[in-house]
Amino acid sequence: MIKVAVNGYGTIGKRVASAILAQPDMSLIGVSKTSPNYEAYQAQKMGMSLYVTKESAKEFEEAGIKVKGVLEDMIREADVVVDATPNGVGAQYKQIYSSMGKRALFQGGEKANVADVSFSALCNYDEAVDKKFVRVVSCNTTGLLRTLCTLNKMSKITKVRGTIVRRAADPKEVKKGPINSLIPDPASIPSHHAKDVNTVLKDLDIVTMAVIAPTTLMHVHMLDITVSTSVTREDVLSVMKSTPRILLASSKSKVGSTAEIVEVARDMGRNRNDLYELIIFEDSISVKGNEVFLMYAVHQESIVVPENIDAIRAVSGFSDGRKSMEITNTSMGIRTGYLV
Ligand SMILES: NC(=O)C1=CN([C@@H]2O[C@H](COP(=O)(O)OP(=O)(O)OC[C@H]3O[C@@H](n4cnc5c(N)ncnc54)[C@H](O)[C@@H]3O)[C@@H](O)[C@H]2O)C=CC1
Ligand SMILES: O=C(OP(=O)(O)O)[C@H](O)COP(=O)(O)O
CATH class of the missing domain: 3.30.360.10 (Dihydrodipicolinate Reductase; domain 2)
Structure with a gap:
């Protein structure tokens, strides 16, 4: 099982977290939240472990939301971190991922030079295999x-x-x-x-x-x-x-x-x-x-959600891109042919 953490639980992060839960070869360590809003309540209801910054822990406690630990605890537990923080914030986290020896995915709002490879599964899965840092394009x-x-x-x-x-x-x-x-x-x-x-x-x-x-x-x-x-x-x-x-x-x-x-x-x-x-x-x-x-x-x-899932496999050393896409497509109900 590939242990994955999602840093940034917004539009992209929440979808990637749900998709990780649907994979047969991945487990979700948890997701990070910066404020105790409706998304934090829903994540808790769905049984996800929440990790927060040290400064916001008290705010979560006051809102009655149970947290599992601080952000660094979540990263420590993971094999791969999916960074889905807002544009430019991901680059600020790179040093933390790197110093803790973790592989990480960044999103399209980051500059290309944040990662070793920019990724699109149908184009260049192979280039991302075993890389430490990969950016899923916008x-x-x-x-x-x-x-x-x-x-x-x-x-x-x-x-x-x-x-x-x-x-x-x-x-x-x-x-x-x-x-x-x-x-x-x-x-x-x-x-x-x-x-x-x-x-x-x-x-x-x-x-x-x-x-x-x-x-x-x-x-x-x-x-x-x-x-x-x-x-x-x-x-x-x-x-x-x-x-x-x-x-x-x-x-x-x-x-x-x-x-x-x-x-x-x-x-x-x-x-x-x-x-x-x-x-x-x-x-x-x-x-x-x-x-x-x-x-x-x-x-x-x-x-970009299936792309993130394939990129998680690629950085973890899974070298068969076609097989990865098949697993992702089946687990997420992704289709081929006509919409209707
Ligand atoms: N929304 C979209 O249509 C798409 C977005 N992207 C890219 O995905 C990335 C994330 O975008 P969205 O999900 O739309 O943003 P968002 O604003 O919906 O979500 C970002 C989340 O990160 C949290 N956050 C903010 N600062 C943080 C910090 N210091 N530490 C941890 N969490 C923090 C926010 O509270 C929020 O929950 C960006 O790079 C964006 O360009 C890529 C494809 C599509
Ligand atoms: O990556 C995106 O768009 P983009 O490919 O036009 O930059 C997402 O739609 C996020 O765009 P936003 O930065 O306008 O929220």
Whole structure:
């Protein structure tokens, strides 16, 4: 059993913790919380051990929340720490993980140089095997890489031009905007996503542009991908249909928006309405000679969760990436083919 601790129990941390509990080869040492809020109460109810900073221990006691120990106790018990603290905070913890001799995963909000490898399971599982520090790339970058590494199997990609419509905030975030604007983020080109793709696919010619839109459900990407040989729409459909972690939204099923995609997740009874799969709008897949066009949606709160699970196995020395993905997909109910 790989013993895992989750430092930072927010949008990503809580989902990774739940996914760890579903794995046959992992155990959850506990999760860390900095304040006794509703998430701490729920984690306690779900039977997770809570660890807190020394300074906040009294606050938890006063709120009636039982804690197992301080953060350092949790890290000491673990083989691997999944750091899911806010952007930039993870880098501050690296020294602690390192001095305690622990392997650690960081998230996409950290700079690439925080880790030995930036990770996307379908692209470069092997590179992360036995590494001490691995960064799971951001949700948008995970969506891009899952698409590009899948298409690469069909015909080598030579150029990518992409536009990203970013959700403004996660559904739980009450203080973030905008509520009435579209904001280039950043206005300068490329956005960080192209640079992040290049941390994994090092020589790819890719340019991305991004705007933030007032929606909380999902991101949407529009891609123009040039491949090295002439391909057909059927070729693209076929590779997308047969790749786990990718689902097609067909017009027959009348799923034509992010709102309807998330409604399907609700109807499926998915935990927290999560969609670990990338959702491609089937009708958008078009081909002109060597150019492939497509649009897809990314569930930002959950797409990186299976990647974290595979990265835990990789840093622990499990060298069979295909097998790891199979275990992750089965344990989390991750599907292949059509959304509906
Ligand atoms: N929310 C999203 O859509 C996605 C986020 N990410 C990345 O995941 C990371 C975490 O993001 P979220 O989960 O969205 O953030 P979040 O704000 O929802 O959760 C972060 C958690 O860490 C806790 N925390 C803050 N300071 C801490 C400290 N010093 N020690 C321990 N815990 C601390 C917070 O209280 C909170 O519970 C970031 O790097 C982000 O870029 C990646 C993919 C998608
Ligand atoms: O990693 C994310 O997005 P990104 O890939 O656009 O940076 C997550 O959606 C978090 O983004 P946020 O920093 O806007 O909360």
